[in-house]
Each structure stands twice: as C-alpha cells, then as structure tokens.
Amino acid sequence: MAKRNPYDVIGVSKTSTANEIKKAYYQLAKQYHPDTNKDPSAKEKFVEIQHAYEILSDEQKRAQFDQYGNVDDSSRQGEHGFSGGFPGGFPYGFSGFGGESADFGGDIFDQIFQKFGGQSNARGASTGESVLAGTRLSFMEAIKGAKKSIVFVGIRGCAPCSGSGTKPGHKKTTCITCKGSGQMSLHRGGFQMFTNCPTCGGLGTSIAPEAKCTSCNGAGLVRERQSVTVDIPAGVEDGMKVRISGQGNASLSGQGPNGDLIVTVQVAGHPIFKRDGADVHIQATVPLHIAILGGSIRIPTVDGDVDLTIPPGTQPNERKVLRQRGAPNVSSRHGFGSSSRGDQWVTLEVEIPKSLTSEQKRLMMEAFGAKSTTSTSDGSSNYNKSDTSPRATSSDDTSGSSKTEGSSRTKKGQHGTMTN
Structure with missing residues (x-):
C-alpha cells in the first residue's frame, strides 16, 4: 500500500497545533484499534494512523516531511506499528472507567499512557498517582484540630471483578503478540531496542471481548466519587498540606500501592484572634483607672477567658505575653503532635473617657x-x-x-x- 500524506491520514492541516494533532490521533486510534474494531482492515488502518502520528508528533520528522515530502523510514518499528507518541501502546484498549466506553476522560487517558509508555515494563509494580483535594476550617478548628470528610473523584480497583478486569469464571489469556513477555524488540541503526507490546500495553495478557467485566470494560479500574474522613492535626495554618498515605489513586498496573491523598487546608479568619505562625495576637481595652492604678482585666484566649494582671502606670499600646497560650506548633522542627505551643500576645489599648462629671x-x-x-x-x-x-x-x-x-x-x- 502506498504511503499517504500523514496530514491526510490524521485529518489535520499543516498549520494544526500539536494539541490538535494529538486530539485527532486519539479519536482515530480509538476508532480503529483492533481490540474494539473487528473489521479486517482496522489493523492496517491502525498501523497507518500510528505511523502518521509518529511523524507529526516529532518536530524533526514533521519538519523533514514539510520540507522534502518524505521522512527517512529506515528506523520504523515494523509490522506491529508502535506508536511514536506513545511507544507503550494502549494497555486497556479505549474503554473508559466505570462503563464510560464512549468518552475516556482525558486526564485518566493521558495518565495511563504516561504510566505504561516509554521503555519500562508495565507488568512491574507502579505506585498510584496522588490525589489533590482541599478543605476549609474555622479558626478554632485549625487551633484544636478536626475531623473532615474529604470528597474527591479518584481511581479505584473495580469491585465486581476485584480488579482483574474479567467476568466471573473467565481468565486473562497470554497476549498473542508478545507471547506473554509484555515487550517487543525492534532494530534501529544496528541496535536492538525493547518497547512495551502495543497490543497488551506491556501487561503480557489480554482479555477476550466476551470475558471483559461489564463494570470496568476489562480495565480492572473505575473512576468514582469517594469520601475519606481525615484527621486534621491541631495547629495547622492556612495553606498547609496534610498527606494521607494510601488514600490516593489505585496503581494503574494493578500491582503497586495506592498513591496518597494530599489535602490543602484553608483557614478562615476570626473577629478577635489573629495568627502569626504558632503565635496568637489580640487587642484588649484597659479602663483608664486600671491603667493608672493597676489591677486586672478579663481577656479571651484560644483555651477560654483568663485574668490578665495590669501593672500601675500601663501605657497605651503596651504588649503583654502569655507564654504557651498560642496554637500548637506544627512547624518542621517540631512535627505534628508536638506539645510545643506558641504564645499569645496582647496589645493594650487604654480607654480614655469622652466625658466626665x-x-x-x-x-x-x-x-x-x-x-x-x-x-x-x-x-x-x-x-x-x-x-x-x-x-x-x-x-x-x-x-x-x-x-x-x-x-x-x-x-x-x-x-x-x-x-x-
């Protein structure tokens, strides 16, 4: 078969951006992948699409084609048609998570390719991606600590098939392309190189269409809404991140540990208290006669009201400190759970009467x-x-x-x- 113009194969123009070419390639690859398209000509079409994308996704090859109308093809991978943009192939075909076979979420789609692409063997264990989430705390929740329910969308192993991707009574079969090795060899410039099998994505196994789990369509993974109760430690500050180990996304290989859940804390303000690290600041009013003669006033702290002694002759804007009355200190030098606390600083405002008898x-x-x-x-x-x-x-x-x-x-x- 004569080689066609790669722009015509992908269905883009010479002025198309890399993202536009990538998007068009995804759509065609999903349409003609042999796992989902049983037309005898689909495999040949799929190879042609991959070869075209191999040229257009490489800046040097694209420039060479634009200038000369052809590309040195001596290093092409061969009959299996490895993807130039994603040499690891398509590990789960093009079925989505949670039964969304028509629209594979772009972020998860890219994530799978990044995990199983390149020259590594996808059959090895890989850690799941971390999930980022956020929660809002009141001022006192940040001081005292709190339990928060964090809701997010993440990737989990499919429960009905226990992550196997197969229906009950069915098993995965050895990939006929790589004979179960998960890798294919190719020769470039006299060197032998290995890459993940384009059929099984480096897994070494495949699932017959009739054996695929209907919940995950053979992926073994689903994307679902999840809720995790998180213990926010006492003393956190606005913008801090709390990491919960093992509560992130499941491993895309199905053999590694889950990633982490990373929660960014947003702390609300307070009408009386102000934070400066672990220190707490307030302003307190002192009646004139107490400022002159001395005495005590009642002031709030994060632990409740206390009496503050005012010495005679106290001046406006004097500051008093209550040691160990601030927030728990969670800085790096103390760590979470430390008993160390900051201080409370009190700025005194002397109250001057506006009128006298x-x-x-x-x-x-x-x-x-x-x-x-x-x-x-x-x-x-x-x-x-x-x-x-x-x-x-x-x-x-x-x-x-x-x-x-x-x-x-x-x-x-x-x-x-x-x-x-």
Whole structure:
C-alpha cells in the first residue's frame, strides 16, 4: 500500500497545533484499534494512523516531511506499528472507567499512557498517582484540630471483578503478540531496542471481548466519587498540606500501592484572634483607672477567658505575653503532635473617657494637682498645674463668669492665653 500524506491520514492541516494533532490521533486510534474494531482492515488502518502520528508528533520528522515530502523510514518499528507518541501502546484498549466506553476522560487517558509508555515494563509494580483535594476550617478548628470528610473523584480497583478486569469464571489469556513477555524488540541503526507490546500495553495478557467485566470494560479500574474522613492535626495554618498515605489513586498496573491523598487546608479568619505562625495576637481595652492604678482585666484566649494582671502606670499600646497560650506548633522542627505551643500576645489599648462629671473632674484635678483655668464652648475646661503657674485662677473665679466672659476666655484659651 502506498504511503499517504500523514496530514491526510490524521485529518489535520499543516498549520494544526500539536494539541490538535494529538486530539485527532486519539479519536482515530480509538476508532480503529483492533481490540474494539473487528473489521479486517482496522489493523492496517491502525498501523497507518500510528505511523502518521509518529511523524507529526516529532518536530524533526514533521519538519523533514514539510520540507522534502518524505521522512527517512529506515528506523520504523515494523509490522506491529508502535506508536511514536506513545511507544507503550494502549494497555486497556479505549474503554473508559466505570462503563464510560464512549468518552475516556482525558486526564485518566493521558495518565495511563504516561504510566505504561516509554521503555519500562508495565507488568512491574507502579505506585498510584496522588490525589489533590482541599478543605476549609474555622479558626478554632485549625487551633484544636478536626475531623473532615474529604470528597474527591479518584481511581479505584473495580469491585465486581476485584480488579482483574474479567467476568466471573473467565481468565486473562497470554497476549498473542508478545507471547506473554509484555515487550517487543525492534532494530534501529544496528541496535536492538525493547518497547512495551502495543497490543497488551506491556501487561503480557489480554482479555477476550466476551470475558471483559461489564463494570470496568476489562480495565480492572473505575473512576468514582469517594469520601475519606481525615484527621486534621491541631495547629495547622492556612495553606498547609496534610498527606494521607494510601488514600490516593489505585496503581494503574494493578500491582503497586495506592498513591496518597494530599489535602490543602484553608483557614478562615476570626473577629478577635489573629495568627502569626504558632503565635496568637489580640487587642484588649484597659479602663483608664486600671491603667493608672493597676489591677486586672478579663481577656479571651484560644483555651477560654483568663485574668490578665495590669501593672500601675500601663501605657497605651503596651504588649503583654502569655507564654504557651498560642496554637500548637506544627512547624518542621517540631512535627505534628508536638506539645510545643506558641504564645499569645496582647496589645493594650487604654480607654480614655469622652466625658466626665463635675465630681470626676474635681477628683482628677486634685489627684494631678491641676486647677481649671478656662472653659471651652463645649463646656469642657482647660487645666494648668497650680504649683507651676503663678497666674492660675481659682475655680471660684471661673464659676462666677458670665457666658460672654466664658466665650471671651474660650477664644483666648484656644490660642494658649491664660486669663487674669
């Protein structure tokens, strides 16, 4: 049979992208694969499709064909038609997981080819792929730890056939192409090379159409929705990842361990507490009299409310620390489950009264040795230390002032002038 233009075989143009060529190749390969198409001419068509894709998927070969109209074919694999893009062949034909034979999910399809492609023997054990998932925690769940149900779509062994891919009473048969070795040899430039069998994908066995499990269509694997309960350790931070061993995808070879489930944690904020690693920060209000005289205030912690001692003379924005009152420390130097904890930092805000009664003003004046000197338009007073200002007037003089005098004094007071 005369060789056809590879672009015509795949059904693409010279301007098609690599992804467009790959997509067209997948569709044709599924249509003409001998495992699913029993037409006598399907095998020959399948070989032609693979050879065309071998040229178009290789940048050098494609460029050579575009320039000269042909490609040096001396190194072609031979009658079995190994795939240039996926030399490992098609291990499970083109049936989907979970009975979705018409549409093989692109991600799983690629995953199988990546696992069984290349020069490795697919019959060897291979670890399943890890699955990425996420969960959202409240602030306190992140501090205390929590159990979360993680729902994801993953690959599992088919339960009805126990992962064998065959119906009850049936068995896999030795692949007639590779005689059970799982590999085929080819000669290139005087060298002998081995690649996975294109018929069985390197498994060394095949399943007759009538013997295939109807649940997985012979794949031995299904893609299904799963739910796993995960223990989130105490002290996790936003963006951390928790790995659960063996809860990921099943091995595509059916002989290796499952991959892992990797859960990314998203932690919500809190109206009172703020995190900085294992340390917790809050702001607390201190009444003026406690800031001056000392005392204690009640503050929240992640373990509940506690009393915080306030020493006399506490200044605004002073910080106090409560040791070992923060979050459990899960940093790399401590590891999960460590008893080490961060601290809680408290920033103190002194509460200044917005208004005072006459009695409160009098007591403040006596306490600080101040005398009223002027009255402002809003009824408040300016004060001056009586022991440092020989011009300070008594409160009796001020109380007898008229509104007009008060206004006059207010205006002068705003400019820092004291009355006589």
